[in-house]
Amino acid sequence: MDFNDKAVVITGGAGGIGKVTAKAFADKGANIVLVDMNEEALASTKEELKLGDDRILTVKADVTNEEDVARYVADTKDKFSSLDVLFNNAGFEGPFVTVKESDYKAFQKVMEVNVYGVFLGMKHALKVMEEQGSGSIINTISNAGFIGSAGMAPYIASKHAVVGLTKTAALEHAQTGVRINGVAPAAIDTQMLGNIEKNMSPDNIENVRKQIQASVPMKRYGLPVEVAQVVLFLASDEASFVTGATYPVDGGSLAT
Numbered sequence: 001m002d003f004n005d006k007a008v009v010i011t012g013g014a015g016g017i018g019k020v021t022a023k024a025f026a027d028k029g030a031n032i033v034l035v036d037m038n039e040e041a042l043a044s045t046k047e048e049l050k051l052g053d054d055r056i057l058t059v060k061a062d063v064t065n066e067e068d069v070a071r072y073v074a075d076t077k078d079k080f081s082s083l084d085v086l087f088n089n090a091g092f093e094g095p096f097v098t099v100k101e102s103d104y105k106a107f108q109k110v111m112e113v114n115v116y117g118v119f120l121g122m123k124h125a126l127k128v129m130e131e132q133g134s135g136s137i138i139n140t141i142s143n144a145g146f147i148g149s150a151g152m153a154p155y156i157a158s159k160h161a162v163v164g165l166t167k168t169a170a171l172e173h174a175q176t177g178v179r180i181n182g183v184a185p186a187a188i189d190t191q192m193l194g195n196i197e198k199n200m201s202p203d204n205i206e207n208v209r210k211q212i213q214a215s216v217p218m219k220r221y222g223l224p225v226e227v228a229q230v231v232l233f234l235a236s237d238e239a240s241f242v243t244g245a246t247y248p249v250d251g252g253s254l255a256t
Contacts, residue, residue: 001236004029007080008235009072011063011121012090014041016190017140019048020224021087021231026051028232033057033076035090063090063117066124073124082132085235086125088118088139094154107154114158115165122169126178133177136235139166143186143250163246170244181234182246186253187212189221217252 008025012018013034022032026049034056036042042058049056057079061068076083094110095103118139129135144152145159163182170180213220227249233239234247248254 001028001232001238003236005031006084007031007033007076007082008085008087009033009035009076009083009125010087010089011035011117014038014045017185017188017224017227018087018089019045021089021228023049024225024228024232025085026055030085031055031080033059033072035059035061035063035072037062063121064112066120069120070124073128077128083125083128084135086121086135086137087231087235088121088137090117091140096151097153098151099153102153110154111158111161114155115161118162119165122165122180126169126173129178130173130176135178137169137178137180138231138234139180139182141166141182141184141246143184143248143254145182145184145246146254166246167244174243179239179243181239181242181244183227183230183234184246184248184250184254185222185227186248186250187216187221188224188227188249190224215253216250217256220251222249222251
């Protein structure tokens with residue numbers, strides 16, 4: 001689990017799982033590239049990580065904009081001479097509505113962030129990784145990529161799509177030295193889960209929390225650091241024979 005001098009790009013890097021994962025990589029010696037839309041949050045996260053300017057780069061970018069994606073990949077290579085790990089972590093939960101109630105533009109926004117953002121990140125990072133003959137990509141999928149959930153049609157559809165993208169890209173690059181895997185967090189105590197709680201029942205959030213926790217076999221919410229450790233494993237040489245896989249981090253939920 002040694003990432004000395006490795007360049008690690010994390011989209012959605014300024015909050016929740018992204019921020020905690022950045023710290024975990026940094027503690028293992030990695031150079032960090034934080035990509036996020038929120039410039040203030042980027043600056044705050046950079047300050048929290050306490051890394052010298054030679055080890056960190058922040059890039060304000062929209063993962064759904066191909067020019068922005070190409071820029072954060074190019075900036076990474078320019079500063080660190082390689083792109084060793086891409087954690088495609090930026091995501092958006094979208095509205096809590098049924099299929100028949102879904103607004104097309106709202107559905108489209110979820111797909112753009114969760115699917116196109118992952119696709120574009122892989123597209124541009126893979127060119128660099130294939131050229132250097134090594135690299136690891138980890139896509140945040142969620143257990144929503146494997147189940148249905150009434151009222152979350154856009155999110156569920158988007159995460160199912162990322163499962164297919166992850167498997168396909170992994171097969172396309174299985175002999176190039178590049179590995180592509182997914183991590184499937186669920187019931188992780190983050191702002192996104194808080195948003196889902198509000199969407200489910202804005203007037204009774206505490207009751208929603210209890211219901212969700214009760215549905216998890218381990219009877220608790222997970223922590224972002226518990227996701228980060230799985231991401232580090234998948235990015236490391238310890239997982240050298242792992243590609244095209246998705247690892248659940250969900251307290252046993254997918255086992256039920």
